[in-house]
Amino acid sequence: MEFSGESKRNQIDRYVSGQMDEHELTAFEQRMREHAGLAESVHMHRDILEGIEFHFAQELKQTLIQSDQQKPKSRRTLYLAIAASVLLVIGAGLAYYFMAMPQNNSDLFTAYFEPYPNILAPITRSASDSPYADVMQAYEAGQYQAAITGFDELLSKEPGNHQLLFYRGVSLLAAGQAEKATSDFQTVIDASDPKLSTPAYWYLGLSQLKIGNTDQAKATFQKIAPAQGRLNDQAKEVFQKIK
Amino acid sequence: MLSNVEQTYLEDQQLIESIRKGDEKSVVQLYQLHKEGFVHWAQVHYQVEEDVALDAFQDAVVCLYKNIVTGKLESLTSSLKTYLYAIGKNIVRKKLQQPVMMDNDDLWMLENLRAEPVDAFASNDRQRFVARLMTTIGEPCQTILRLFYFNNFSMESIAQTMNYKNENVVKTQKLRCLTTLKDMVRGKFSGEDF
Numbered sequence: 200m201e202f203s204g205e206s207k208r209n210q211i212d213r214y215v216s217g218q219m220d221e222h223e224l225t226a227f228e229q230r231m232r233e234h235a236g237l238a239e240s241v242h243m244h245r246d247i248l249e250g251i252e253f254h255f256a257q258e259l260k261q262t263l264i265q266s267d268q269q270k271p272k273s274r275r276t277l278y279l280a281i282a283a284s285v286l287l288v289i290g291a292g293l294a295y296y297f298m299a300m301p302q303n304n305s306d307l308f309t310a311y312f313e314p315y316p317n318i319l320a321p322i323t324r325s326a327s328d329s330p331y332a333d334v335m336q337a338y339e340a341g342q343y344q345a346a347i348t349g350f351d352e353l354l355s356k357e358p359g360n361h362q363l364l365f366y367r368g369v370s371l372l373a374a375g376q377a378e379k380a381t382s383d384f385q386t387v388i389d390a391s392d393p394k395l396s397t398p399a400y401w402y403l404g405l406s407q408l409k410i411g412n413t414d415q416a417k418a419t420f421q422k423i424a425p426a427q428g429r430l431n432d433q434a435k436e437v438f439q440k441i442k
Numbered sequence: 443m444l445s446n447v448e449q450t451y452l453e454d455q456q457l458i459e460s461i462r463k464g465d466e467k468s469v470v471q472l473y474q475l476h477k478e479g480f481v482h483w484a485q486v487h488y489q490v491e492e493d494v495a496l497d498a499f500q501d502a503v504v505c506l507y508k509n510i511v512t513g514k515l516e517s518l519t520s521s522l523k524t525y526l527y528a529i530g531k532n533i534v535r536k537k538l539q540q541p542v543m544m545d546n547d548d549l550w551m552l553e554n555l556r557a558e559p560v561d562a563f564a565s566n567d568r569q570r571f572v573a574r575l576m577t578t579i580g581e582p583c584q585t586i587l588r589l590f591y592f593n594n595f596s597m598e599s600i601a602q603t604m605n606y607k608n609e610n611v612v613k614t615q616k617l618r619c620l621t622t623l624k625d626m627v628r629g630k631f632s633g634e635d636f
Contacts, residue, residue: 209617250623426585428466
């Protein structure tokens, strides 16, 4: 007995997920004993659910690891971050005092833009041999022009590498070249790489916001807002704040 | 005026409630709150390297998350930190492949709870292959399968979150996603003995 109908698929799903009542369970297990094919389908279904859980468990673990990478790494960077925050607060206060303007879309970009963490070639001893190590080091150090030049070179050898395109897009955006960045993000989105799709939409929306294409930016953020995740939540927030 | 214990209990319950609703930021908050303490503690008590302790703690947070969303951890009899340490301790011991000697308090606390390394979530090649397929499956399957099987959302909640007309639409879509995965797995494993 194979998956031959929606009702059967549903039953297997309910059995494996432990959603059957006692009566239904007894009858189903009896059928499993009588039909080896059904038992095999149940086994396969269980493996699929375990595999799905494993995938999302790894993804959650990766989120925790990334949250460490976003934190200042040393006391010096911590001091720099504090100093930058103080300057930002003073700057924001002065801007508000002199202009008495409500938050505009340019402020929104500044508030939400931060470079995507380096997960392409994390700077560790084991990753120092990576061909991307130098360029990603420039990226992490905020040397975006150097990083862009490096990405251009790497992309001339690997034009189909969407990760490189994505990081070049982020570098272009950070270096104030939002127009050029949109094209990189759009190419990444068109490639439908599930790992890069949400981040690419997020940075495409920010690029459009930076350029002043607010309608396009809203449409872009709206595409990823319904799903779960840090960038999806941020997209939801920015979508509501865009004027 | 609340005592410290009462205050911690209330904060823990709020955190559990946010996590149960699928708020990833609360999971990260919990992780960052106890990470340094646990890593130091594990280094002192088990003489493990920092990266081993950190890796075990990340696994412990994932396990705690699963225990919360599956309803295995509903009402707390100790602080969330105590649960997290008990789970983390078990994981460190498993990673070190030491016999898992637990004291009675830990055993009682971990009863029915998931407390294993994330790598052990998959027990065979077919499961690991499905996990790899999941990185290619795309939307809306990614979100539907995550919300249902990992965040334990109801069909009704998923319909609301994803702006579907009703839960039946979600059910049908979910079954389609599973069938797609199953066909891909069959293509890879056909003829092999499971």
